Amino acid sequence: MDKVRIGAGAGYAGDRWEPALELVERGDIDFLAFECLAERTIARETQAMLQNPERGYNPLLVDRIRGVLKASVERGVRIVSNMGAANPRAAAKQVLKVAEEEGVPGIGVAVLLGDDVREVLEAMPGLTLIETGEPLESILPRMASANAYLGADGIKQALDTGAEVVMTGRVADSSLFVGPLLHSFGWSYDDYGLLAQATLAGHLLECAGQVTGGYFADPGRKDVADLARLGFPFADITSDGQVTVSKAEGSGGRVDRMTCTEQLLYELHDPTAYITPDCVLDITDVDFDEVGPDRVRARGARANPRTPTYKVSVGYPDGFFGEGQISYGGPNAVARARLAGEVVRERLKLRGFLYDEMRIELIGMESLHGPADGRTEPYEVRLRIVGRTDNRRAAEAVGLETETLLTNGPAGGAGDFRQVKEIYAVQSVLLERRFVDMRVEMVEAA
Amino acid sequence: MTRVYDLAHGRAGDKGHAVNISVIAYDEAGFERLKRALTPEAVMERFKVVADGPVRRYELPKLRALNFIVDHIKGGGVTASLGQDLHGKSLSFLLLGMELPENF
Structure with missing residues (x-):
């Protein structure tokens, strides 16, 4: 495969519903990634799981999957999402149930596990809390959740099983997009040139509508056509790491240098060191070319090797x-x-x-x-x-x-x-x- | 009177007790002027009502952009803020509304 197209189906847990189906039906995508797990949510979901072992996944999972599953399976679109939250296994069972109900039984659902490190941390009270500098010990008695931000290598493994749907718990948002690329192209997990471009694509797409004209409009100055029907983005990525961002034809919104630049810098601190589990991204020399209507090429990302640690929330x-x-x-x-x-x-x-x-x-x-x-x-x-x-x-x-x-x-x-x-x-x-x-x-x- | 808003657009995002705000100039002349006027000290002065600072600034010349990190938002921290704007996401417009010194 020379080119892969990945769509963003949601940029947060409560995101709009129609754009994901639009991408499946009219976007000609290969993968659909849903980012639905905010930083604080997983503590609540972990507690829900402790109350009931069949809970602890994203409460909107069933409705969201039902909205796209049949159309996705029929078109060969594979779904990756962190809607598993604190309980990816229970989430996967729900996906299988929806598949049965929607008339597409027999699909494979893989889960990525291991992000829940509560037990590991119990034994390491001496770790230092980044925010306050105090020892972990000070909050251990109250710990409700502890999750490592896993990377794209885990998502690749899950896709290698052939599963149509992958449910994860905590993973880095950008890794939801990098994983399908590692899987499709067989890239080495140590090829930092390719990981840089893939992570750039993931970062641009992870907030869905925020790169297609969402969170952008300022009437009279920065107008967005048909904002009500804002489409969600997809990226075309080639096996040699070229990245082009666009959106489904006929959807509302805009994809251009301005929208891409705002999203590139969103939640980014030092531009030379954006740390993900996959690499340390350097966007200093990133630039955008408008190569067609609502089509932007993103180039120039570099990366340094990934750190020897996982960040755990x-x-x-x-x-x-x-x-x-x-x-x-x-x-x-x-x-x-x-x-x-x-x-x-x-x-x-x-x-x-x-x-x-x-x-x-x-x-x-x-x-x-x-x-x-x-x-x-x-x-x-x-x-x-x-x-x-x-x-x-x-x-x-x-x-x-x-x-x-x-x-x-x-x-x-x-x-x-x-x-x-x-x-x-x-x-x-x-x-x-x-x-x-x-x-x-x-x-x-x- | 020229405001940052007249020369640039931008977006704010949060990371814990800090917020990042991009300022993306519409053209090269605007970028040069913003680079001169928007020193970390000038931005800190503007943000002292909502943050304790410090302010750090990064330059991205290819994108004609500045990226500001405003640290220690008041009321922010490990627990969610009591403020209406939990994440400081409206703060891009506090920066965009800043007036620039004339002939500078």
């Missing part, structure tokens, strides 16, 4: 957020909202609730870019109060005391809203590769 519960919101409009709206905020703070104190941190802000004035000093007062504002605490009742009280403003607060409050969220904090350690038992399994229908 450790999740642990860290209390609750309690939040309340309410709106004020018309004359003196800002003063009424400010008074309301003070009243809630005072009432929470009178009830004896304590918070590690509290934030009171006016949406419309100061909630995004810092204090409102000198800004013109808007016609209407929305008060937002958030408190962080280990006490669930204290967290709930924030929203409840915001609600009571309706009858017990300043004049004209309206549109109250409240919520409580359980928080997971995340820190990281580096773990030598030899401690990670990466392996592939085929999962059989129940």
